[in-house]
Amino acid sequence: MRLRSDIFVAALLRQAAVLGLAGALMQRGADAAGAIFIEIDHLDGTVSLFGPAPPHHEDIDLEGRTFVHLGAQHRMAADAARTMMARQARYDPDLWHVAIEDRSATQFTALPGFAALRNQKPD
Numbered sequence: 001m002r003l004r005s006d007i008f009v010a011a012l013l014r015q016a017a018v019l020g021l022a023g024a025l026m027q028r029g030a031d032a033a034g035a036i037f038i039e040i041d042h043l044d045g046t047v048s049l050f051g052p053a054p055p056h057h058e059d060i061d062l063e064g065r066t067f068v069h070l071g072a073q074h075r076m077a078a079d080a081a082r083t084m085m086a087r088q089a090r091y092d093p094d095l096w097h098v099a100i101e102d103r104s105a106t107q108f109t110a111l112p113g114f115a116a117l118r119n120q121k122p123d
Helices: 006-016 078-089
Strands: 021-029 036-041 046-052 067-069 096-101
Touching: 006 021, 006 036, 006 067, 021 078, 036 078, 046 078
Parallel strands: 036 096
Antiparallel strands: 021 096, 036 046, 046 067
């Protein structure tokens, strides 16, 4: 059984705080099952945007949630990410949008759902 979205997001923000990362809820979605999108702000004008992995993804965690990079590149301009999220929110108004600041672009892989990214080198 998968954890409710509201509980997962609360735990995600708490874990970010434990790691010393600033996090904010940008959009609150459906409590039980809203899709969760995570924006990692690298504090240099670029962000990495992550969304739910498709059900057939090779690293899918059947017990929890797995996130994959969105967009053609791992990092994108912050404006491009905002545009992408606004488009996604029009399509799915029940989504959650969480923003986390991580200048090093490596600490966030300790957060829930990012296990598949731990061995990848950041851009």
